[in-house]
Amino acid sequence: PLPTVRVVDLRHETSYPLSTPLLAELGRLAEGGGKAILLLNRRGVAPALHCRACGATRRCPNCDVAFTLHGDGTLRCHHCGAREPAGETCPACGSPELARIGAGTQRLERELEKHVPELERIRLDADAVANPEQLRDALERFARAERAVLVGTQMVAKGHHFPGVELAAVVDADTGLGLPDFRAEERTFQLLTQLAGRSGRDAPGRVLVQTFQPESRAVEHAARHDVAGFLAGELERRRALGYPPFRHLVRVLVSGPELADATRALEELKAGLPDFVLLGPAPLLRLRGRHRAQLVGKTDRPRALASRAAALLAAAAPAMRRAGLTAVVDVDPQSV
Numbered sequence: 194p195l196p197t198v199r200v201v202d203l204r205h206e207t208s209y210p211l212s213t214p215l216l217a218e219l220g221r222l223a224e225g226g227g228k229a230i231l232l233l234n235r236r237g238v239a240p241a242l243h244c245r246a247c248g249a250t251r252r253c254p255n256c257d258v259a260f261t262l263h264g265d266g267t268l269r270c271h272h273c274g275a276r277e278p279a280g281e282t283c284p285a286c287g288s289p290e291l292a293r294i295g296a297g298t299q300r301l302e303r304e305l306e307k308h309v310p311e312l313e314r315i316r317l318d319a320d321a322v323a324n325p326e327q328l329r330d331a332l333e334r335f336a337r338a339e340r341a342v343l344v345g346t347q348m349v350a351k352g353h354h355f356p357g358v359e360l361a362a363v364v365d366a367d368t369g370l371g372l373p374d375f376r377a378e379e380r381t382f383q384l385l386t387q388l389a390g391r392s393g394r395d396a397p398g399r400v401l402v403q404t405f406q407p408e409s410r411a412v413e414h415a416a417r418h419d420v421a422g423f424l425a426g427e428l429e430r431r432r433a434l435g436y437p438p439f440r441h442l443v444r445v446l447v448s449g450p451e452l453a454d455a456t457r458a459l460e461e462l463k464a465g466l467p468d469f470v471l472l473g474p475a476p477l478l479r480l481r482g483r484h485r486a487q488l489v490g491k492t493d494r495p496r497a498l499a500s501r502a503a504a505l506l507a508a509a510a511p512a513m514r515r516a517g518l519t520a521v522v523d524v525d526p527q528s529v
């Protein structure tokens with residue numbers, strides 16, 4: 194039988210990242226012995242803005258992806274470039290309690306040390322486990338331990354066996370939902386089902402999901418183990434918005450030392466492609482010191498769009514080189 198899933202509504206909780214129900218479960222393990230896995234649903238670091246009162250994440254009205262919060266206090270859509278001021282209150286409910294979501298593994302470790310010091314803490318993320326030996330060590334320590342908690346990012350849920358685990362908890366289901374990516378819901382659903390869908394000796398006794406958005410499709414369907422229902426709804430959403438598999442995405446990403454140059458190059462490119470639907474240019478978060486901007490096309494003819502774009506970029510290559518710009522054209526990129 195699949196484990197029961199308890200959804201903890203963080204809007205009614207006073208403590209984060211360890212809610213009262215999660216602390217109670219951990220306290221039981223600290224007293225009686227047993228093991229837990231705590232999963233942080235973190236992929237990338239794009240910060241999203243989130244209402245603590247009603248649970249709404251600010252999303253782009255054009256693209257249905259989460260806005261990304263930029264350092265200047267604006268919310269920007271990484272698909273189409275739309276921007277809105279972050280503001281002081283939630284537009285959905287008027288509450289002033291806005292929060293950036295996401296807690297790192299280190300903060301979670303500190304909280305565990307403070308509240309349940311009896312449990313051995315084993316961290317499993319890219320920082321703590323840099324090579325296969327360290328990974329094997331961490332997994333062996335966890336397998337041998339009598340009372341321990343494994344804290345990790347999505348690599349915890351993937352591919353490893355964790356027999357004898359009493360409790361598996363997703364600390365922040367919403368950080369996945371807050372990513373500026375149209376596949377964010379699918380990824381969150383996969384993570385939740387990877388924990389809740391384990392069976393046999395690998396099945397955790399209980400699964401607990403902490404979320405500001407208990408009514409989100411990913412959380413709701415995962416809690417009911419309803420894979421078919423989730424996929425049907427997800428396909429409908431993608432059809433309505435023109436996302437794959439119904440239409441293809443072509444992304445042109447330009448990076449360089451100056452954002453204005455990257456944006457101008459993409460505007461010129463867009464002007465040369467009048468018969469395609471193109472969103473943007475939209476600025477992205479800087480990566481390794483380089484400014485980035487992208488243009489996204491939704492099309493039935495991805496090859497035609499990609500080759501036209503490549504030809505125009507080749508013609509513009511000398512000017513782009515002078516400005517230190519590089520361009521990449523992607524058809525149906527894995528994340529947008």
Ligand SMILES: [Zn+2]
Pocket residue numbers: 244245246247248249283284285286287288
């Ligand atoms: Zn609100």
Ligand SMILES: [Zn+2]
Pocket residue numbers: 253254255256257270271272273274275
């Ligand atoms: Zn948008």
